[in-house]
Amino acid sequence: MTAPLLLGIDEGTTAVKAALFDGDLHVVAQARREIPVSHPQPGWVEQDPELILAAVVDAVAEVLEAAAGREVLAAGLDHQGESVLAWDGGSGRALTPVIVWQDKRQEALLAAIDGRAVERSGLPLDPYFSAGKLAWLLEHDTAVARARDAGSLRMGTVDAFLTDRLAGRYATDLSTASRTQLLAVGGHDWDEELLSAFGVRREWLPAVGPSYGPLGTLRHTRWPVPIALTAQLVDQQAALAGSGAVRPGELKATYGTGVFILGRTEHPVLASGLLPTVGWAAPGGAGGIGEVAHALDGGVFAAGSLLDWLAYGLGLAENAPALAGMAAGVPDSAGVIMLPALAGLGAPWWRPAAHGVIAGLHPAVGPAHIARAALEAIAWRVADIVEAMAVLAPVHALRVDGGLTNDETLLQIQADALGLPLTVGPAEVTVLGTAMLAGVGAGVFAGVEQAARALPQGRVVAPLLDHGERTLRRERWRSFVEASAAL
Numbered sequence: 264m265t266a267p268l269l270l271g272i273d274e275g276t277t278a279v280k281a282a283l284f285d286g287d288l289h290v291v292a293q294a295r296r297e298i299p300v301s302h303p304q305p306g307w308v309e310q311d312p313e314l315i316l317a318a319v320v321d322a323v324a325e326v327l328e329a330a331a332g333r334e335v336l337a338a339g340l341d342h343q344g345e346s347v348l349a350w351d352g353g354s355g356r357a358l359t360p361v362i363v364w365q366d367k368r369q370e371a372l373l374a375a376i377d378g379r380a381v382e383r384s385g386l387p388l389d390p391y392f393s394a395g396k397l398a399w400l401l402e403h404d405t406a407v408a409r410a411r412d413a414g415s416l417r418m419g420t421v422d423a424f425l426t427d428r429l430a431g432r433y434a435t436d437l438s439t440a441s442r443t444q445l446l447a448v449g450g451h452d453w454d455e456e457l458l459s460a461f462g463v464r465r466e467w468l469p470a471v472g473p474s475y476g477p478l479g480t481l482r483h484t485r486w487p488v489p490i491a492l493t494a495q496l497v498d499q500q501a502a503l504a505g506s507g508a509v510r511p512g513e514l515k516a517t518y519g520t521g522v523f524i525l526g527r528t529e530h531p532v533l534a535s536g537l538l539p540t541v542g543w544a545a546p547g548g549a550g551g552i553g554e555v556a557h558a559l560d561g562g563v564f565a566a567g568s569l570l571d572w573l574a575y576g577l578g579l580a581e582n583a584p585a586l587a588g589m590a591a592g593v594p595d596s597a598g599v600i601m602l603p604a605l606a607g608l609g610a611p612w613w614r615p616a617a618h619g620v621i622a623g624l625h626p627a628v629g630p631a632h633i634a635r636a637a638l639e640a641i642a643w644r645v646a647d648i649v650e651a652m653a654v655l656a657p658v659h660a661l662r663v664d665g666g667l668t669n670d671e672t673l674l675q676i677q678a679d680a681l682g683l684p685l686t687v688g689p690a691e692v693t694v695l696g697t698a699m700l701a702g703v704g705a706g707v708f709a710g711v712e713q714a715a716r717a718l719p720q721g722r723v724v725a726p727l728l729d730h731g732e733r734t735l736r737r738e739r740w741r742s743f744v745e746a747s748a749a750l
Contacts, residue, residue, distance in 0.1 A: 268334065271699075272319060272697065276519070281295075288699060288717050294326050298310055306367035306368055306370075312357040339495065339697035341497060347419060349404065349406070352417045352433075355427060370616070384454075426492065427469075430478075432478065433469045475546065475703050476546030491705065503696065504711060504714075510712065513662070516661055526658075540560045561611060564605070593629075605619045608744075612647070617748040642673065663677070674724045677724075700714070
């Protein structure tokens with residue numbers, strides 16, 4: 264008899280991916296659907312939630328057809344984290360666009376909130392997190408106001424919208440709640456003081472549950488069979504699991520629209536410039552939350568989006584891969600240096616008002632030098648975060664994944680910037696981690712660490728730059744950030 268399959272569904276910022284894996288976590292079938300992102304006003308970043316739902320349905324339908332009748336034992340769903348929307352609890356109809364995690368429209372609203380009121384979350388008062396976006400919708404959106412007055416309002420992250428529509432399950436998981444700024448550090452449910460600070464009521468939000476276990480059943484008329492949902496969590500936490508960095512002290516970086524670095528910790532940790540977060544939460548008794556895997560997180564908000572902007576927005580190349588390829592054609596950036604703050608400057612600096620800067624221009628600079636400066640900027644921003652984490656515990660290597668890690672030039676620049684070897688995992692490690700945790704939730708694996716041992720081993724990229732030169736470049740970078748972040 265053919266062994267059953269595990270389904271991973273990755274609802275990322277710019278694409279939905281679905282993939283089927285066998286019991287050894289090898290890919291059997293996969294599908295991808297692009298999701299458009301719009302910018303209706305400066306600082307606003309939106310998506311159509313119905314297009315996201317349609318992309319999930321379509322991608323899953325494609326891989327189920329490719330399964331050729333093999334049993335799909337369970338599915339996991341990951342999502343883009345801090346992005347939010349509102350919808351009607353009766354009809355399930357979306358009331359608002361998805362406000363994407365990069366959106367800055369709530370900056371003025373956040374300025375009026377007492378920062379001391381949100382210290383319980385352990386997170387800086389920044390537009391990145393979900394709470395400010397929810398508060399903005401409550402204050403400014405008329406459809407939200409009507410649903411609130413009618414008692415039918417539902418609000419939350421994209422996973423809760425998808426599971427409400429596909430599984431009749433209005434719930435999220437603890438890892439997602441830890442990204443909203445509405446959960447206290449170490450808490451297991453929405454925090455009343457934080458809800459009050461942002462003017463959000465508990466009854467408008469989904470229930471908070473574990474990240475894996477028996478979570479419900481996904482159904483759609485386009486799918487031949489219902490599928491057990493046994494994992495639900497944030498995409499970066501799924502990538503942490505899929506990278507195999509599941510033990511305290513292990514770090515991973517996922518390179519996509521941004522770069523997100525996570526590392527497991529034994530307990531909740533408060534560290535300057537870094538974010539305490541939940542990696543995943545095991546199920547407890549009576550459907551509650553059991554053991555919690557804690558982590559630290561730091562985000563670079565512009566990576567792939569920086570390359571897209573340089574390629575398409577400025578017309579420097581046909582596309583982002585072509586731009587990265589140009590960087591390989593020059594030995595250095597010819598003195599060009601770039602601050603990739605297209606969506607503010609995240610960890611460990613946390614300067615949301617910062618803008619992108621390109622400096623060091625002169626007549627000998629060409630597009631290839633600017634392309635190389637962009638890769639160097641991404642690498643140095645990752646180094647900012649890894650070095651901040653290394654203050655807490657030694658870091659001996661970094662596991663990397665994501666679409667940008669297909670570029671060898673970026674990998675070498677990153678290893679040189681860190682002075683550490685990189686272990687390169689599969690580009691689609693996020694959907695792999697989601698399926699892996701679905702296997703844990705369905706009992707295929709005894710636990711997360713056992714599942715991680717089934718993951719493929721990645722190749723290693725070693726640093727080539729000597730310590731003295733690395734130190735000089737590091738000092739130049741830090742001085743540049745300090746001088747440029749206020750512009």
